[in-house]
Amino acid sequence: MGVASFTHHHGPWTVADVLALPEDRSVRYELLGESLVMSPAPGLRHQRASYRLHVALDAAAQAAEAPVEVLEAVNVTLPSGLVVPDIVVADAGATAEDASASTPTRCGRSRSRPPSPGSTRRSP
Template sequence: MSVAVSDHLGPWTVDDVLALPEDTRHRIELVGGVLLMSPNPGVPHQRISSRLWALLDAAIVAADAPFEVLEAVNVLVPDGLLIPDLVIADAAATAGAGATLHADDVVVAVEIASPSTKVIDRRTKPGLYAAAGVPHYWRLDLDPAPRLHLGRLAPGGGGYLDRTVEPGGSTALTEPFPFDLDPAALRR
C-alpha cells in the first residue's frame, strides 16, 4: 500500500520512498530521513542532459568500456537515496538492477545544476557521493555558459579534487574512459 507524503509520520526510509506512488511532477530524494523534493527538470535542462548522455554513450562504446550511462535512476547511498541526472555505472550491475543501483556500482554521478537544485548539487550531494565512495562526481553549471566541474575522489576519500572546464576548454579525460568535451558544445 502506498502512503501519501502528507500522511507520513517520523523519518523516511528508502523503502518508504520507493513505496510512494509515481510522481511525474517531482523528483523525490532522501537524505538523513528527510525528503528532498524538486520539480522535474525543464526542457533546456533535459536537452543538455540528452546531448551529454549521447556523447558519453558514444565514448563508452568507442572505448569498449564495461559501463552504461543511465538517466535519472535511484542510487542508494549510506544516508539515503539520490537521483543524479546521469550515472555511469558498471554494466554488469545495471543488467541485474531493479528499482535502485548501489553507489558501489556507480563510477560517475552527474548533476546538471538547475535553479531549484544548484545549492544541493554544489554543497550536499558531493559529500554524499564521496561518503558512498563514488569515484567521480561531475557537475554541469549552465548559466551564464556551460561549465563542467570534474571531481575525482581524493586519495583516502574525504571529498573530491575538482577541475573546472570552461566553455571553449576540453575535458581531455582518460578515466574512467577516454572522453573529450567542450562544455559549450552542449548548448548548440
C-alpha cells in the same frame, strides 16, 4: 502497507518509504539523510542538455570499449539515502539485472545535482 503519502508520514524517512511513494513525473523524490526532498521535474533546456551529455558519454564509452552503461534519472541508493542523478555512468555488471527500483552504490560514481531553489524538504 498501502500507497504511501508524504502528507501522512511520521518519523524519519527511509529508502523503502520513498520507493513506496506513488510515481509522479512532475516531481522528483530523493532522500537525503532522513529528509525527503521533492524537486520539480527538469525543464526542456535541462532535458536537452542531459540528453546530449548522455549521448556524448555513451559514444565515448563505446569507443573506448568501456564496460559501463550510461543511464539517465535512475534511483541510486547511497549510505546517506536515495538520489536520482541526471546521469549515472555505471559498471555494466552492476546493471546487468534490473534491481527492482534502484542502482546499487557499487555501480560507480554518480553526479547528483543539488536541490533546486524550488525544491521542498520534508524532515522527520
